[in-house]
Amino acid sequence: MDRVQLSDTLNFSRIVYGMWRLADDSDTSVGHVQAKIHACLDQGITTFDQADIYGGYVAEAVLGEALKADTGLRSKMEIVTKCDIVAPVGRYADAPVKYYDTSRAHIMQSIENSLRDMSVDHIDLLLIHRPDPFMDHHETGAALDEAVASGKVGAVGVSNFRPWDWKLLQSGMKSQLVTNQIEISLSEINPFTNGDLSFHQRHGQPVMAWSPLGGGGLMTGNDKLHAVMDEIAGAHGVDRAAVATAFLLAHPANIIPVMGTNNIDRISKIGNAAQVSLDRPTWFRLYEAALGHEVA
Numbered sequence: 001m002d003r004v005q006l007s008d009t010l011n012f013s014r015i016v017y018g019m020w021r022l023a024d025d026s027d028t029s030v031g032h033v034q035a036k037i038h039a040c041l042d043q044g045i046t047t048f049d050q051a052d053i054y055g056g057y058v059a060e061a062v063l064g065e066a067l068k069a070d071t072g073l074r075s076k077m078e079i080v081t082k083c084d085i086v087a088p089v090g091r092y093a094d095a096p097v098k099y100y101d102t103s104r105a106h107i108m109q110s111i112e113n114s115l116r117d118m119s120v121d122h123i124d125l126l127l128i129h130r131p132d133p134f135m136d137h138h139e140t141g142a143a144l145d146e147a148v149a150s151g152k153v154g155a156v157g158v159s160n161f162r163p164w165d166w167k168l169l170q171s172g173m174k175s176q177l178v179t180n181q182i183e184i185s186l187s188e189i190n191p192f193t194n195g196d197l198s199f200h201q202r203h204g205q206p207v208m209a210w211s212p213l214g215g216g217g218l219m220t221g222n223d224k225l226h227a228v229m230d231e232i233a234g235a236h237g238v239d240r241a242a243v244a245t246a247f248l249l250a251h252p253a254n255i256i257p258v259m260g261t262n263n264i265d266r267i268s269k270i271g272n273a274a275q276v277s278l279d280r281p282t283w284f285r286l287y288e289a290a291l292g293h294e295v296a
Contacts, residue, residue: 001044001271004206004254006178010124010155012047012078014249015270016208018260019048023055023062025262033066034073036267041076043271049181049208049258050118051082051129052110057090060117068119079120080208082129082159082181083110100132104143111152126153127181131165141172148175157181159210163199179208184255186225186244186290187214192251201253209248212257218244225289232282238272245273247286 002014017040022033040048050060060081067074084102088095091113114123126147128140147153158166159181170177180200184191188211191197200207213219218229219240229240236242248255259270278286288294 001046001274004256006125006157006206007155007176010078010178012206012256013045014256015045015245015273016047016049016080016256016258017045017267017270018210018258019050019059019063020054020260021262022050023059028062030066030069033062034070035264036262037066037073037077039264039267040270043268045270046076047078047080047124047256049080049260050114051085051127052114052117053082053085053087053129056087057092060114064117064119074120078124079118080125080127081114081118081123082127083107083114084129084132100130100134102128102132102135102140102143104139104146107140107143107147111147115152122152122154124154125157125178126155127157127159127179128161128169129159131158131161135169137168137172139172141169141174145174159208163195166199177205179206179256181208181210181258183211184209184248185212185214185218186229186247186286187217189287189290192287197251197253197255206254206256208256208258210258212248212259213241213244224292225286228285228289232276232278232286236276238276239269241266242269242272242276243286245270246276246278247283249273249276250278250283 003011004014005011084100086092086095086101087098144156148156155178157177157179161180166180182191182196197207229243232243233240245257248257261267
């Protein structure tokens with residue numbers, strides 16, 4: 001599995017395993033969670049994506065139980081997590097409304113919660129989960145700098161930020177934001193042309209892609225796209241998911257797909273995308289099918 005350098009001290013596996021639905025599985029036992037981790041590690045997938053809100057604020061603890069039971073696992077992993085969404089469930093059940101909180105107090109408490117829940121002593125990458133329209137970029141930026149300086153967080157980035165949101169936050173920071181996790185897939189191709197991907201590509205900042213399979217939607221609908229995907233999949237001996245992932249891997253911006261599934265068999269096949277090599281015309285065949293018409 002290839003790797004991507006995000007900073008001088010941080011590099012990720014080319015594909016990341018997303019744990020959004022980890023706590024939603026009917027089996028959240030330590031053994032089952034460890035089996036998922038090992039299925040990733042066996043393919044060279046060493047980076048794992050979490051967020052405090054996942055599973056109603058319990059997914060991190062599900063991972064933590066597995067790490068406590070096998071203390072050797074943590075050293076083989078890079079752990080990403082996110083904060084700033086306050087939803088009226090779990091530990092925030094009393095919140096009067098769903099909102100975003102990028103205050104220093106909330107960021108610091110979120111870090112402590114995540115460290116405790118995941119049973120780790122540091123977070124490799126912390127992301128601000130959603131742009132906060134009430135953000136004081138000086139306070140938020142200073143808090144992120146403080147988190148890095150403390151050693152509790154290795155690096156910081158954002159998720160779902162537009163270029164102007166990124167520039168605002170970065171202007172209040174000394175440390176560098178290293179990535180933006182945004183939605184990109186064959187069913188969400190706007191970032192290729194709306195400036196989101198170009199902004200980060202220009203600055204050499206790898207982008208993480210959430211929902212690279214369109215939330216599973218790429219497996220149904222759009223017969224024209226499926227026909228192209230199936231043709232390519234057949235030529236490489238893989239499935240549609242591998243082709244959809246390879247579409248992102250082929251792009252020169254170093255897109256890092258975040259793949260989420262609870263099915264062990266599907267997890268074991270995530271790395272198959274690395275077997276699919278797409279030349280420019282083949283990439284555009286997929287892009288054109290996703291557009292629904294040829295490029296202008």
